[in-house]
Amino acid sequence: MITNARALETTYVPQDLEHRDGQISQLATALEPLTQGVGGEHSLIFGPSGSGKTTLAKYVVRKLREESFGVRRAYWNCMSGSSKTEVLHGLAQDSGIGNHLSRDGTATSTFIDEFRETDDHIVAILDEVDALEDETLLLGLGDLPNVTIVAITIDEDDFFANHRLNGRVRSRFSSAETLRLRKFANDELIDILLARIDAGLRPGVIGMDAIEYIADLAAGDARKAIKLLGKSTRRVDRSDRSQITLEDIDAVHDEARQDLRQDHINSLGTHKRLLYDIVSDAEEIGVTELHATYEERAADPKPNRTRRRYLSALVDKYGLLESTGAGRGKNYFVPEP
Numbered sequence: 001m002i003t004n005a006r007a008l009e010t011t012y013v014p015q016d017l018e019h020r021d022g023q024i025s026q027l028a029t030a031l032e033p034l035t036q037g038v039g040g041e042h043s044l045i046f047g048p049s050g051s052g053k054t055t056l057a058k059y060v061v062r063k064l065r066e067e068s069f070g071v072r073r074a075y076w077n078c079m080s081g082s083s084k085t086e087v088l089h090g091l092a093q094d095s096g097i098g099n100h101l102s103r104d105g106t107a108t109s110t111f112i113d114e115f116r117e118t119d120d121h122i123v124a125i126l127d128e129v130d131a132l133e134d135e136t137l138l139l140g141l142g143d144l145p146n147v148t149i150v151a152i153t154i155d156e157d158d159f160f161a162n163h164r165l166n167g168r169v170r171s172r173f174s175s176a177e178t179l180r181l182r183k184f185a186n187d188e189l190i191d192i193l194l195a196r197i198d199a200g201l202r203p204g205v206i207g208m209d210a211i212e213y214i215a216d217l218a219a220g221d222a223r224k225a226i227k228l229l230g231k232s233t234r235r236v237d238r239s240d241r242s243q244i245t246l247e248d249i250d251a252v253h254d255e256a257r258q259d260l261r262q263d264h265i266n267s268l269g270t271h272k273r274l275l276y277d278i279v280s281d282a283e284e285i286g287v288t289e290l291h292a293t294y295e296e297r298a299a300d301p302k303p304n305r306t307r308r309r310y311l312s313a314l315v316d317k318y319g320l321l322e323s324t325g326a327g328r329g330k331n332y333f334v335p336e337p
């Protein structure tokens, strides 16, 4: 019943995007100068989880690369590594420029020099940019004439209200091209699902009632919708039935939620992952003990203020942890499923 398993994966960038024409042309226009060999406009993409930020950025850059020579994509998710060298190394790996440089022991200026010296133009997609340890990297990269930045994060106010945000970064990016994505409406999610069904399933496997039910449960989050579709399809595929029912969708709902959570955990970089694991192993842990355990287990511990940022991102932004109390009386725990 499955004709193309890839189409049911959440990481798949579809051939065509649904209901984002306005934003696609907005970003394409900002990057358009690259086709003439000059710098584009730095851009910011905001929107809730599952609204298609990452997909939109990758899609527009892919199109641009199909249409013109000398444009490179450099993608990095700052949650997976947020120090300057981790980010630069990630960008080098994805773009192929400076990809011979090792992550450990290469000066940040060496990476920057590699980028400056290439004849190509680089679109640097910095996903989950709020996780960056040092936002001045946005200046170091963004000031290069042949680098255009597309920075992605969930919350606009949060990004600009960040009291630590360097003044020059703030003013540089307050005039950036800004894309604001909203949660998908119910009928938009249905169109997204229909396109995946068309691309990935034999006709007749799923009826309109089941598609509407998935869209309802996903509540505007396209990743959740696709996950539910993929899981319920595989459930039916394993049975001797040939149609997805509402019960199939209910049966995979909890597992789909856990899966999405696990995907998120898997994307954490070393230090955030370590903090998460310490809390998860202990079930509940006081902040003092958490820091002590971290210092014991980390090869090269981050300073206190960095850890505090990581922890607050794990709690507030990603909902992977919860906390009670304040100051030294603060406790962290993993929320009930």
Ligand SMILES: Nc1ncnc2c1ncn2[C@@H]1O[C@H](COP(=O)(O)OP(=O)(O)OP(=O)(O)O)[C@@H](O)[C@H]1O
Residues within 6 Å of the ligand: 009, 010, 011, 012, 013, 014, 016, 017, 018, 019, 020, 047, 048, 049, 050, 051, 052, 053, 054, 055, 056, 154, 192, 222, 223, 226
């Ligand atoms: N316009 C679209 N048309 C069709 N599918 C889409 C569209 N936008 C996103 N998707 C699909 O929805 C899923 C979620 O999109 P994406 O990962 O880009 O969301 P996001 O906003 O980056 O979320 P997060 O903040 O959690 O990273 C992906 O599987 C993607 O393929």
Ligand SMILES: [Mg+2]
Residues within 6 Å of the ligand: 053, 054, 055, 127
């Ligand atoms: Mg994303």
